[in-house]
Amino acid sequence: MTLTARLLTRLSPGFTLDVTFQAEPGVTVLFGASGSGKTTILRCVAGLTRPHTGRIAIGERVLYDSQTQADVAVQERRLGYVFQQLALFPHMSVAENIGYGLAALPRDERRARVTAAAESFHISALLDRRPDRVSGGERQRTALARALVTDPDALLLDEPLSALDYAIQRHIMDDLRRWNEARRIPVLYVTHSHREAFALGDRLIALEHGRIVASGSPHEVLDHPAQAPLAALAGFENLFDATVMARHEQAGTMTCLLAGTSTELEVPLGVAAPGAPIRVAIRAGDILVSDREPAGLSARNVLPGTVERCIMQGATVVATIDAGARFTVHLTPGGAETLALRPGPTVWLVIKTYSCRVTGPRNSAEP
Amino acid sequence: MDWEALWLTARLAGLVAAILLLVSLPLAYWITFSRRRWTFLVESVVSLPLVLPPTVLGFYLLVSFGARSPLGQFWMAWTGRSLAFTFEGLVVASLIYSLPFAVQPVAAAFSQVDPTLREASATLGASPLRTFMRIVLPLSKQGVLTGVILSFAHTVGEFGVVLMVGGNLPGVTRTVSISIYDQVQTLQYAEANRTALFLLAFSFTVLLVVHGLRRRPLAAAPMA
Numbered sequence: 001m002t003l004t005a006r007l008l009t010r011l012s013p014g015f016t017l018d019v020t021f022q023a024e025p026g027v028t029v030l031f032g033a034s035g036s037g038k039t040t041i042l043r044c045v046a047g048l049t050r051p052h053t054g055r056i057a058i059g060e061r062v063l064y065d066s067q068t069q070a071d072v073a074v075q076e077r078r079l080g081y082v083f084q085q086l087a088l089f090p091h092m093s094v095a096e097n098i099g100y101g102l103a104a105l106p107r108d109e110r111r112a113r114v115t116a117a118a119e120s121f122h123i124s125a126l127l128d129r130r131p132d133r134v135s136g137g138e139r140q141r142t143a144l145a146r147a148l149v150t151d152p153d154a155l156l157l158d159e160p161l162s163a164l165d166y167a168i169q170r171h172i173m174d175d176l177r178r179w180n181e182a183r184r185i186p187v188l189y190v191t192h193s194h195r196e197a198f199a200l201g202d203r204l205i206a207l208e209h210g211r212i213v214a215s216g217s218p219h220e221v222l223d224h225p226a227q228a229p230l231a232a233l234a235g236f237e238n239l240f241d242a243t244v245m246a247r248h249e250q251a252g253t254m255t256c257l258l259a260g261t262s263t264e265l266e267v268p269l270g271v272a273a274p275g276a277p278i279r280v281a282i283r284a285g286d287i288l289v290s291d292r293e294p295a296g297l298s299a300r301n302v303l304p305g306t307v308e309r310c311i312m313q314g315a316t317v318v319a320t321i322d323a324g325a326r327f328t329v330h331l332t333p334g335g336a337e338t339l340a341l342r343p344g345p346t347v348w349l350v351i352k353t354y355s356c357r358v359t360g361p362r363n364s365a366e367p
Numbered sequence: 368m369d370w371e372a373l374w375l376t377a378r379l380a381g382l383v384a385a386i387l388l389l390v391s392l393p394l395a396y397w398i399t400f401s402r403r404r405w406t407f408l409v410e411s412v413v414s415l416p417l418v419l420p421p422t423v424l425g426f427y428l429l430v431s432f433g434a435r436s437p438l439g440q441f442w443m444a445w446t447g448r449s450l451a452f453t454f455e456g457l458v459v460a461s462l463i464y465s466l467p468f469a470v471q472p473v474a475a476a477f478s479q480v481d482p483t484l485r486e487a488s489a490t491l492g493a494s495p496l497r498t499f500m501r502i503v504l505p506l507s508k509q510g511v512l513t514g515v516i517l518s519f520a521h522t523v524g525e526f527g528v529v530l531m532v533g534g535n536l537p538g539v540t541r542t543v544s545i546s547i548y549d550q551v552q553t554l555q556y557a558e559a560n561r562t563a564l565f566l567l568a569f570s571f572t573v574l575l576v577v578h579g580l581r582r583r584p585l586a587a588a589p590m591a
Contacts, residue, residue, distance in 0.1 A: 046490055047489075048486050048489075048490075073489075074486070074489040074490060075489045075490075075491075075492050075493055075494055076492075077490075078492070079490060080490070081486075081487070081490040083483050083486070083487060085481075085483055087481065087483040087484050087486070087487035089484060089487075089488075089501075089502060090506070091505050091506060100488070100491050100493070100501075101491030101492050101493075103492070103493070103497070104492075146491070147490075147491075150491060150492065
């Protein structure tokens, strides 16, 4: 079954949600910054918010159609919804929470379904506890089990894992994937984390200011972000305004000058003509650092610079290096130690041409 | 102690608290969750007895209980009795007078229930009624109990409205607070003191229970 949605609704002055998309069975990631309209899409599909005009259907079943005035009540839409705040019922045990949506079933069958769902999500040992007596990851599992045990026609997940650490995220997501393999329902997964999007999504829809700006596989969309805001979200920590200086058709590159600096970068050949403004996006983890001037490299970009700042963020050393422009570089603690990286000395940055992604200039709305 | 007045007061307050419980649940639900623009109007009407002098309320009730008013005529035709100066009339007057004390704690408790819990309940297939019974009401237990206790206590203590609408008929409309007034008028100070002390202890106990339930500083709900 495929979920199809066409939604048009004004949310606040100057902010209109206007999207049309399909979600096939499997995980479709709705990706975008907060305020881009992701949650509103889920709420419209679930029936918690009524769009101004549009049509929502799962397979042949129409949930909402502004033309025929069809509007199926929330409780009759048969969709699973996991809220960002989870919304577990605090006065019920984990088992009662999971069984809440099964009120129509006979007691024995209800108990069997709850037991099975709890097993799939590894929370069998917690069934008698209240939600405030289990861990964060276990609460997420409970919320997922509660939504899935009702055998919904589609699953709507609003950043359900963002509060958890990566290992637990992966584990829960594996459970969810396994669960969905047999059922093959469309799962809409809202997130602003590119890591989650890569890890989970079969398809990705990128949103910005209530509009779809890109869609495709997570790699297609996030590795070549067409817009600057999307690039920042997709994990490109370095974003530079630049001007094309020269095109080298033979070498397959072009030279560009970073705005406000005398730093030049060799980037992949694009369609931009000399003099055209572009943006260059580089992942902080794609930049090599050397403590002496490297020689004999295929990399086209070797830039001298000085280390301004070095801080630990979790298991990553984040260095700010001034090489004309200010670069953010991610290193492993081991790597930083080998280089004896500290503010002050000159270092060299090595950046492959293909690590430089060319995106449209700032403010160009369409790809 | 005027045991007859005490028993009458207990019956009156118990009946009023029970009826107000049934009335306040839908009313508070409507005030809290309705999206209509004029809920504030209903809220104001419900709260009116809080600020209105009891004699004003009592006066208008007495007028509307009279044989020339539609309510008075209807009641007379239905029961063959008048509402004024009867126990039934006292119940009707007390319902109106104590209404805000039942509705406001319940409405406050309803509005404290996280709206996403109600939404979650709906996405899990629950009708609005089931959501109310299984989610909103259990999570508002304390507010509902507070409303019952406050409306009971407030009915026990009312004076002005009772005097205006019910007068002072032993066994029919003479409540404890009227009884104290009566005792003072006839200079039975020792007797009045006993009754007053009893009411003081009762009121204090009620507040202890209410605050013990809430275990929060004075909230929006009115105190008796």
